[in-house]
Amino acid sequence: MTVIAALLMGAGVLLIAAPWLWPRRSDASTSRRALKPLAELLARAGLVHASPLALLGVVALVGVVGAAITVLLVPVAALAPVAGLVSAALPIVALRARAAARRRALRQVWPDVVDHLVSGFRAGLGLPEAIGSLAESAPDSVRPAFREFRREYARTARFGDALDDLKAALSDPVADRIIETLRMAREVGGTELPGVLRALAQYLRTDAAVRAEVEARQSWVRNAARLGVAAPWVVLLLLGTRPEAAAAYNSAGGAALVLIGLGVTLVAYRLMVALGRLPEEGRWFR
Known part of the structure; x- marks a missing residue:
């Protein structure tokens, strides 16, 4: 009986400590939170289904x-981690560039999308x-998403889920x-939706024109930042091919000089990019 009681007591203590010893749900939620910025980057780049x-x-x-x-x-050992870090950042940089290009392209598209919506309402469509x-x-750039909406709504007849x-x-x-405006019109009703959409289309056209002009004028800042980052490291790579320079590095x-140079380069590049960056709208209705 003593052995059985001890085993039962040990099992009880183990069950009490199980949430701290094996926090499966918390680990899963933590991993999801850690991967959320990458998932959002993939979504902004148009790769919604990528992992x-x-x-x-x-x-x-x-x-x-x-x-x-x-x-x-x-043959410079200190350059290996630097090259590895820079190379590892290339996919992220490429995705960010793709996301920025996609956002610029969509910025030109949305006024036309709103105009088509207003035309549909005038034609008597629900x-x-x-x-x-x-x-x-x-x-063409946004048609696949609307095709999926039409397919999902025809399959489930759930307007809110299809909008999500x-x-x-x-x-x-x-x-x-735009989607939250349409959702509110669906839930609340009213006759002001075409006027609201027309005003929104006018605002989007004005905003896109102003942003295009400012980005064209600030492009030299971004180009100078890229040139300032790349030039010293190209020179260092060329010098590293010489035996005496390789021995010195x-x-x-x-090695300390290379690592300090990497830190200074990253800080300077981030400052230059921050100076040439326009504020972007946040996704407040996710």
Whole structure:
């Protein structure tokens, strides 16, 4: 009996400590929170169905390959981690560039989308039918998302869920505002929706024109930042191919110089980018 009581007591203590010993749900939620920025980046880049874990794998692979190639070409040990870090950042930089280009392209598209919506309302279409008609009349870059909305709404007849899927597929702050305006019109009703949409289209056209002009004038800041980052490291790679320079950089002082240079370069680049960046709308209706 003593053994059985001891076993039961041990089992009870183990069950009490189980939430702290094996916090499966908390770990899963923590991992989801950690991967959420990558998932949002993929969505902004138009890769909604891509996995953040796959992106991490690509980042690690590119970093290892970049470091290996640098070690083979330039016999400077301190450059290997630098090259690995820079190479690993390339997929993220490419995704951010793709997301920025996609947002700029969509910024030109939304006024036309709103105009097509107003035309649908004038033609007597209901709200779901007017949105579904954008699968044929909207610009090519957003038609797939509206086709999916029309397919989802025809399958489930759940307007709110179909709008949520459409918002996730578009992943754009302007699209969020348009979709939430349509959702409110569906839930509240009223006759002011065409006028509100026309005013929104006019505002979007004005905002896109102002942003295009400012971005054209500030492009030199971004180009100067990229040139200022790349030029010293190109020179360092060329110097590293010489045996005497490689021997100097392989010393403790040379390695410290390379690492300090990397830190200064990153700080300077971030400052230059911050100076040339325009404020972007946040996605407040996710």
